Amino acid sequence: MESRYNPADIEQKWQQVWNQHGLNRTSEDSSKEKFYALSMFPYPSGDLHMGHVRNYTIVDVIARLKRMQGYRVLNPMGWDAFGLPAENAAIERNIHPAKWTDQNIAQMRDQFNQLGISFDWDREIATCSPDYYRWTQWIFLEFFKAGLAYQKDATVNWDPIDQTVLANEQVDADGKSWRSGAIVERKQLRQWFLKITDYAEQLLTDLDQLTGWPDRVKLMQANWIGKSVGAYLEFPIMGMDEKVGVFTTRPDTVYGVTYVVLAPEHPLTQRVTVSDRRAAIDAFVQEVSTQTELERTAEDKPKRGIPTGGKAINPFTGEEIPIWIADYVLYEYGTGAVMGVPAHDVRDFVFAQQNELAIVPVIIPEGGDVATPLTAAYTEPGVLINSAEFDGMPSPNAKQAIIQKAEQAGWGNARIQYRLRDWLISRQRYWGAPIPIVHCPNCGAVADADLPVKLPEDVEFSGRGASPLAKLDAWVNVPCPTCGAPAKRETDTMDTFMDSSWYFLRYPDAKNDHAAFDRTKINDWMPVDQYVGGIEHAILHLLYSRFFTKVLRDRGLLKVDEPFQRLLTQGMVQGKTYKNPRTGKYVIATQIADLTTPIDPETGDKLEVVYEKMSKSKYNGVAPGDVIKKYGADTARMFILFKAPPEKDLEWEDADxxxxxxxxxxxxxxxxxxxxxxxxxxxxxxxxxxxxxxxxxxxxxxxxxxxxxxxxxxxxxxxxxxxxxxxxxxxxxxxxxxxxxxxxxxxxxxxxxxxxxxxxxxxxxxxxxxxxxxxxxxxxxxxxVADEITIVIQVMGKTRGTIQVPAQADKATIEQSARESDAARRHIDGKEIKKVIVVPGKLVNFVIS
RNA sequence: GGGGGCAUGGCGGAAUGGUAGACGCAACGGACUUAAAAUCCGUUGACUGCAAGGUCGUGAGGGUUCAAGUCCCUCUGCCCCCA
Missing domain, CATH: 1.10.730.10 (Isoleucyl-tRNA Synthetase; Domain 1)
Incomplete structure (x- = not known):
């Protein structure tokens, strides 16, 4: 029976046999308990990388284990196949996105099979296939019917040379277009949003149900949702029948408000500006409009602002306060305006000092004193001063009392605010699911129920001008589904996160051509028992999927509250890099003469050996195909599983x-x-x-x-x-x-x-x-059960040796044997034993004087 | 700045408060071989000792405990998220 282990001989053979026998097909035997194992589906870039191998190997072990443990296991795979790279390939290499994507899928499917992953390929899906995106569109319309999809103006990146909208990924770090190199402008466009904010509270509280999720992912989601409890307060504008509404978490500091700040884009900005400030304000608004949100709010940047000349009244004090605009106040966030309390907010303090605005302390530490002049903002809770009838009240009580007064006087009310904003799903691109809406001059935005709204195939990709869809008159011009009047199709497509927010609902019933999924099947298989993927999806993908699940539940389409029972976020696969610490450049390993003491062949510098995420630019990638060829898939799998715990980063090491x-x-x-x-x-x-x-x-x-x-x-x-x-x-x-x-x-x-x-x-x-x-x-x-067990002998907590005792020995016997042992006697002879601790099956500890 | 996490041999990493370093990699010694590869056997935290053994040791400092890598406090360094 002697032979050599030759993986090449056996791996393909068994893969074929398993295929022929349908070993990986999902069992429908309802007497077995279900187990839904899910890997985050990949973007079909054409090449399987080690990160994929790790992800899918982990899930495959789980799936195979659960099958052997008697579960019926669903272990499906699909393709997150819409998105920018396919469109870029079309622009650069003149190949149609669909063709490019199909080729890549075929190639990657092949690579998966070489790894021996037990996917049920009968349930394969691709989000770019009309059989799939027709249901993405259908789900969009469910949101639309529920009033959860709406349009409003929002900012996009605009390339002034190519006259086209750019995705964030197409804008480089310097704010320039990837194609034309032009400085990208910001432009307002009417776009579609999903009202995820309606579900903010549920998305937050239901995190508690997710006991099988890593705490840090839940924490990241909670921070992202960002609930804050406080008050909405209104400041009447002098000489106008208008008010500035602000949200604050510190209503207890309202007597310290010495100014209010509007976002430059706030509609009130133009109206409160006095005539001799007009030119300065317009210039400032113009300047701010070119800045990104990050530039505007970065903490290390100075906060810039200018007065409008307008005045508001603090209704609590009756005093006049100036109205300013500043770059750090964002119109999209909250009410687009904030109240300035320099004495008790770090940012306001700096801003007030810079701009010589009044600083009025209204909170002092309990039992403390007012430091005058204030040298820094006092941001802790404390006791109120300078606050009329609230003087002497502790902050928490004052918050309530002041909100109550505001409500009685009609100046505001208690409010809970979330950091989470509605989800912008419009993309001015071709390779995505068209938004199934027709814009009619009579009826407005009308749902196009004749699904799928197919992507036209005969399209020109230039990367210039409007989205390729907008240029196809024959496709754009349609009669209104409601009144029949000439109308126009929506030419935006959906964010690819839409496709991936429900794909796990398609697998249980992947071939259904009259519904997105069958209710019985979905309720049978959901929730996913184990989800595995990268930490980079900790926030958006997982939050959106949870949101979809809740909306579909509320539409009566499924029963679960949460889609993913357990979540495992696997670490990166890192490759060995040789880096020149002086130049910051990476050196290819094959160019290094002696890898044990690596020297830069060009400069002669000593090279640093570090592990970093595999990438072409770092010359540290290892191709899965090469490893399989050399050692076989089983070795690759074993290495990846053994080298590090799944959630930690893994350092690829050939010796291992x-x-x-x-x-x-x-x-x-x-x-x-x-x-x-x-x-x-x-x-x-x-x-x-x-x-x-x-x-x-x-x-x-x-x-x-x-x-x-x-x-x-x-x-x-x-x-x-x-x-x-x-x-x-x-x-x-x-x-x-x-x-x-x-x-x-x-x-x-x-x-x-x-x-x-x-x-x-x-x-x-x-x-x-x-x-x-x-x-x-x-x-x-x-x-x-062992006949004899080892007992550790300790003296004063220090291990001194071990003894063997019969497994069933009682405490007294153990102690007796321990006392007589050489190890103990060396240290206890002639000393007084104050105490003996006997832990049966474990140890005996002598405490001596 | 706020929040969270991590820190263990030459390396990756193990350790329900109970023998720290399992398992593997690397290294060293040996066997087999004409030789090498492969394989097999052994050593491998530091210091000390002929040996039995002893002392120290889980980023630093303190604490709780019969007993701390593990629990608590302070600090340092690195990583992640948010700003």
């Missing part, structure tokens, strides 16, 4: 890949050298070495099973298999049925991790059915 290849070779030899024994039923009494080996076997089962429960510690699971493999090689009882049990157990433990070699060896042992249809090894607790 070799290590895993060696391990699989050891298993290969172990099994091929083993003559199948007399069966694995263990009967009668076992010899001592048999008992010990059997104990090792069942410890491995226990540890691997525990490592794969909940937290998925693949790295330690692999090391437990290594221990078992070591124990089997060391065993002197190769003829024993216990040894046979060990070999078979090892293979079944290994099957989810290295599916090909496990299958091959399983068949070499004479089995005719697939190892992947076997039950995962079950723990026999009786096998774990």
């Amino acid at each position: 890949v070799e290590g895993q290849f060696r391990f699989l070779n050891r298993i290969w030899r172990l099994v091929t050298e083993f003559a199948p024994g007399s069966g694995i039923r263990v009967q009668g009494s076992l010899s001592k070495p048999e008992k010990e080996l059997r104990r090792s076997i069942h410890i491995a089962i226990k540890e691997v099973t525990e490592d794969l429960q909940g937290d998925y510690q693949f790295n330690t699971a692999v090391s437990e298999m290594m221990k078992l493999s070591n124990a089997l090689s060391d065993a002197a009882i190769k003829e024993s049925p216990v040894y046979a049990e060990g070999i078979q157990t090892l293979l079944r433990l290994l099957a989810p991790f290295a599916p090909h070699i496990a299958e091959e060896l399983w068949h070499l042992l004479g089995h005719t059915d697939s190892i992947h249809t076997q039950a995962f090894p079950m723990l026999d607790p009786a096998a774990l």
Whole structure:
């Protein structure tokens, strides 16, 4: 039975067999419990990279494990196939986005199969296919019907040379267009939004349901939603029947308001500006309009603002206060205006000092004094002063009391505000799902229920001018679905996050051509039991998917509150880079003479060796195909699983890949050298070495099973298999049925991790059915029982040695043996023992004087 | 600036408050070989000792405890999110 382990021979063979037997097809056996394993679907760039390999390997182990544990498992795959790169390829290489995307998908599907990932390809989806995006459009219309989709003006990046709208990714760090190099302008355009803010509170509170999510992801979402509790207050404008509305979390400081600030874009800006300030204000507004939000609000930048000349009244004090505009106040955020309380807000303090605005302290520390003049803002809660009838009141009470007064007087009310803003889904691009709306001069925006609204295929891609769709008159001009009058199609397409916010709902019923999904099927399979993907999606994709799920639930289309039960965010795969610390340049490894003391071949500088995310520009990428060719998919999988815990970054190291290849070779030899024994039923009494080996076997089962429960510690699971493999090689009882049990157990433990070699060896042992249809090894607790156990001897908490005692020894016996041990006597003889702590099964600690 | 996380041998990483460094990589020594590769056996935290053993040791400092990598406080460094 001797042969060499040659992955190339066996991997393709088994992949074909599994395919033929439909081993990866989702079981519909309703007597089994369901398990929905999901990987974040990739953008079909054409090349599988190591990050993908890691993601999909992790999910595949889980899926294979759950199948062996008797679940019916849904493990689907699809393509997040709309988006900019396809359109760029069209512009640059004159290939149609659809064709380019299809080619890439075919290539990547092939690469997936080489890895031995057990996807159910019968349920494959591509978001760019009309069979799919017709339902994206349908879901958009559900939002539209529910009043959750609306239009308003918003800012876009505008390339003045190419006369086109740019995506954020097409604007470089200097604010220039990727194509024309022109400075990008900001322009207002009427665009579609989804009212995610209506669900802000639910999206926040339901985070508590997500017990299987990493805390930091939940925290990131909570921060993103950004709930703040406070008050809405209105400041009447002098000489006008208008008010400036502001939101504040500190209504207790309202007596310290010495000015109000409007966002430059605020409609009131023009109206409150006095004539001799007009020119200055217009110039400022113009200047600010070219700045990005980040530039305007960055904390290290000076806050710039100018007075409008207009005045408002602080209704609480009755005093006149100036109205300013400033770059750091954003119109999109909150009410687009803020009240200035320099004494108690850091930013306002700086702003007031710069601009010589009044600073009136109204809060002092409890039992403290007013520092005059104030040298910094006092931002803590405290006790009110200079606040009329509220003087002496502590901040928390004052907040309530002041809100109450505002409500009675009609000056404002309590309000909760969220940082979260409505989701802008319009994209002025071709390669996306068209928004199924017709604009009619009589009826306004009308839903086009005749889905799909297909993307026209005969389109010209120049990267210039309006979106390719807007230029197709025949496509744009249609009769209104309601009144029949000549009308125009919406030419914007949807943000690709729309496509990916519901794809997990399509898999359970991927081929349905009369509905997005069948209610029974969706309620059967949802929620996803384990979702795995990169941390980069911690906020947007996951938040949008949660939002969609809740809206569809409220439309009566499904039952779950939350789409993803458990979430695992896997770490990056990093490659070894050689970096010149002086020039900051990366050097290709093959150009370095001696890798142990790397020297820059051009400059002679000593190179730094660091691990960074794999990328072409850093020359540190490792192609999955190359690794598979050299070592096989099983080795690649084992390496990735063993090298680091799944949520941590993983440093690609060729020597460690070799290590895993060696391990699989050891298993290969172990099994091929083993003559199948007399069966694995263990009967009668076992010899001592048999008992010990059997104990090792069942410890491995226990540890691997525990490592794969909940937290998925693949790295330690692999090391437990290594221990078992070591124990089997060391065993002197190769003829024993216990040894046979060990070999078979090892293979079944290994099957989810290295599916090909496990299958091959399983068949070499004479089995005719697939190892992947076997039950995962079950723990026999009786096998774990040892006759003797090791007890640690400590003196004053320091370990001094160990003793062996019978497993069933009681406390007194253990203590007695411990006292008599050499280890203890060396340190306790002649000393007074003050206390003895006996932890049965663990240790004895002597406390001496 | 606010919030969160992390820090363990030469390296990746293990350790329900109970023998720190499992498992692997690298390194070193040995066996096999004409030689090498592969494989197998052994050593490998530091210091000390002929040995048995001892002392120190999980970023730094303090604390709780019979016992701390693990819990609490302060600090330093790095990473992430938000601003």
